[in-house]
Amino acid sequence: MATKSNQIYIALLSLLISTTLFTVSCKDEEVDAEEENELITTVKLNFTSGGSTQSFKYSDPDGDGGKTPTIDAISLKPNTAYTLTVEVLDESKMPVGNITDEVKKESDEHLFVYTPTPSSLLTYSYGDKDTKNFGIGITGSAKTNVAGTGKLKVQLRHQPPINGKATKDGTPTPGSDDINIDFNVTVQ
């Protein structure tokens, strides 16, 4: 017959063992900043014509939610050919993260799409090509027509390969939006 003190001894012993087991596995943990997700806060459009550059920004430095984003209004001259370059940044970090470089590196799975409304507002053509000869849209040209107002939708379509098979086909259809913003445009 087990004595009472024997039982208490076993109880204390197993409690001790369990406590040790429990605390051994408890150490201070940390999640590295590098493990955290990417954030696009800023899209900058640079229109260059005749040596002078105008920049327009869509900026949401605190990411989704929080403060409402600030969006510059685009103002362009009629019947003018502009060189249009785009910059994609993460301004929540110091130093500022440059996502354009990453898009350039993986140009086979990215496509910028510029859609003016009404479509007569300006004409966009791609000025760069990926390895498969599809446009990328980091550099291109925008030619304005007659004076008017409207919108310019800028999309970055992310079209990663599926099981090693490329999905980018030069059209916006595959993939999903990483950027989808509208600028107000005045041509005058």
Next chain:
Amino acid sequence: MKRKVFQYIILFLAPLLWAGGASAQDCDCFIQGIVQDDATKQPIFGAIVLIKELNKGVSTDAKGFYRISNICQGKYTVIGRIVGYEEKSYTISLEHGAEQNIKLSETEHHLANIDIKAQKIENLTQTKNTLQNATLDQTRGQSLGEALKQISGVTTLQSGSSIAKPVIHGMHSNRVLIMNNGVRQEGQQWGSEHAPEIDPFVAKKITVLKGASGVRFGSDAIAGVIMLEPDTLPDSTILKGEINSIYFTNGRQTVNSGIIEGGFNNSNAKKITKIPYSIGYRVQGTYKRGGDISTPQYRLANTGIEEINYSLSANYKRKNWISDMFFSQFNTKIAVFLGSHIGNVSDLIEAIRRGSPLAIYIPETFTYDIGRPYQDVHHNLLKIKNVIKNRNGVLSLTLGRQYDYRKEIDILRGDRNLIQLFKLTTYSSELIYEHKPILKLLTGSIGINSLYQENLTTGTITEPRSSTVLIPNFKNFTSGVFLIERIVRNNWEIESGFRYDIRHLNVYRIPRGGQNVVNNTQNNQNFSGTLGANYRPNAKWNFMANASSAWRAATVNELYSDGVHHGAASFERGNENLVPEVTLNLSFTANYVSKNFQAELHLYNNYINNFIFLSPTGRPALTIRGAFPEFLYTQTDSRFQGFDLNGIVQIIKHLSLNSKISYLKAQDLNNNQPLIQIPANRWENTLRYDWKKTSVSLTNLYVAKQNRIPKKIIFSDIPSSEIVFSEYGGDFAPPPAAYSLWSASASQQFAINTKQTLNISLTISNLFNTTYRDYLNRFRYFADEIGRNAAFRAKYSF
């Protein structure tokens, strides 16, 4: 012979006295014995022992003794039952052949002496349904959620076909508590695309307790409790095991799981002075691998799964003492269908408009490869339990530690980007004292539970570094004390209990756009109660009525979400001012059992005050990725009412029909409209043919269209000019049409020798390759459900 799992031990003392032969019409046989509590060895007074075939029963006297006399020769099923204990039935033969010449005198009888050792069950005034043995074997290889669909009233919330969460009476996630081997599962259950981090092969018995169970299990047990229990460990010198192999044609999935268990004791020791003890152990492991699954029309890209799990358990038993240790690890990698990756609401609307996924998302070639996006989940559980018995009762202490690691990897640029990372560590303890009957009338238990957890998603716990996480860092402490008492009489039981809980939540976060860490605290406390009765007027009927309450404090995602929920294409905002929701659950169950007919009707009415849910505002939320419909966490008073009806009719010998109906109506009482995302009503019929060790069945499942959906935006302070998304009450598409699915199954058992058995079965689900979509599958917007799937199962026990 294989021991019946997880039921109480029956000590069958074979007929002690056969008093020779008798004439063919001899009806002087009798059966007698003692009914006693398996744990305490106390005789049970008032237990009913009956012979099923004759519907003849007696109840035990104060010494637990019973005797049924004047029985004719024959084969009988003897049932021992009392409220508060599990029922046990077994077969006994009261027949003889050879000695017919001997004349039986009046004092000689055919006699069987049977002592029944019954094991107490936790609750008998609430409805519970169990999967074990053959019904559990039939689900082997499936996820926990899929397996539980067998139980009426339980459905699933799915993200594709590999992620399934159990839904009880229309509620899921934080409202369904899962007790894994006696420890409450603490994973990332808040997320609708987070399946329970559990390997169902660990369990030999899965029980679903329907209805609020806040008193015994603490907060969150609003809709019900799912209990997974392994087999008891061996306590004699033995080595045995089981191997399960399953192959699913759809996705070419293989599942292999094995168990080896053994034990030894010193009962053979020569020295009498030695204290008897026994040791038992078990090693269990599962490996699962599947590739892209197919719908009737097309294959879905990136829908594979890989899972490696194992568990180790051991115990040490001596006279009044049991020490039990359990460790399990669950690791899974689940591919998420590529076509479900949604950039913003226009991507989603485009996907819905297309009807079926783009050609690139439905490849011709099959692969096992898991590409982005995918989920990478690990869950560890360590449990240590000690039980001490003495004259006055049983004291048990259960300690648990869980670590849950979840990585959700999206298809972002570069290889280093993760979308979300969660690390949740939980420590839990439970101390329970079960006292012996007071005044031979009142039995019950008193207990205290505590739980401490830490969630880490960014930086260190108290110093988060990023404001863009979905769930902030937090520390959570809850504790509760409870008392449950019951009075048990011959054929009725009354059970009552109450509980008091406190909860302290500390959140460390950087608000959007802020630079500094904000520390928010939430303190909640609550009383819960339960009152129930069970009445068993005779051997055929059993009635249960129960009123129970439970509560749940708002979780961190409900309080502080602020961002885009990818895949759901919604912008979700938490609400810091949410108060705990409290439920009052009224239920009534009638159960009828006779030789050729069994039926159970479960009626429920579940009021939830301050029910927390995500409701659309109809406004677009503007982000750099485009516009997302905005959803806010809000509260309303709600009512879930419905019934589950389950009936089995023995049509002719060997042939039976099982019919299950689940009906549910969930209403938002403040806004006077249905609640969103409630499972549709369903009716399932199975025709089953059993002959010896062979069984064949054919099943039809009919799922109605969910016509009860919200129609209006409930936020009255939002001007209608801002409402853009309101077409389907905030949903993106109307609920899918009703569907009817057929499945067929055949199984055969082989006895290799006395110890070894082999069970093989073939089940074909979605027999006619029907194309359908389910309202509670989040992928219903983009893709059809899984097509025909044949499962080959083999189970070898030794």
